[in-house]
Amino acid sequence: MTTSAPETVLGLISELLVERFDIPSDEVRADAPxxxxxxxxxxxxxxxxxxxxxxxxxxxxDELRGGTLAEFAASVDARRAAR
Incomplete structure (x- = not known):
């Protein structure tokens, strides 16, 4: 990741999708399934x-197949906060 990586979990996951998985950035939206x-x-x-x-x-x-990007990021964020 770059040094200017977003600090939110949604931002981090979005960046992973674009940079590591070559998903076009215009497709990586919070409401994208x-x-x-x-x-x-x-x-x-x-x-x-x-x-x-x-x-x-x-x-x-199953978590990666269900819901939207925002829902997945919220789930990951909640588990990070609970640690």
């Missing part, structure tokens, strides 16, 4: 690993 952003099962697995490495939160594949 995660299943559309990570259309292939390999991407889902890679994203789960990346989120764990970058944010220290384990996520299940």
């Amino acid at each position: 995660m299943r559309d952003l990570l259309a292939d099962s390999l991407l889902v697995v890679e994203m789960a690993i990346t989120v764990h490495e970058a944010l220290g939160v384990k996520v299940e594949e």
Whole structure:
């Protein structure tokens, strides 16, 4: 990640999607369904690993397939805060 990385979990996850997974930035919106952003099962697995490495939160594949980007980020953020 760049040194100017956003500080919010939504911003960090958005940046991961763009920089590491080559998702076009215009598609990475808070209301975008995660299943559309990570259309292939390999991407889902890679994203789960990346989120764990970058944010220290384990996520299940089902979480990455359901809901929107904002909902996923809120879930990850809540678990980070609970640690």
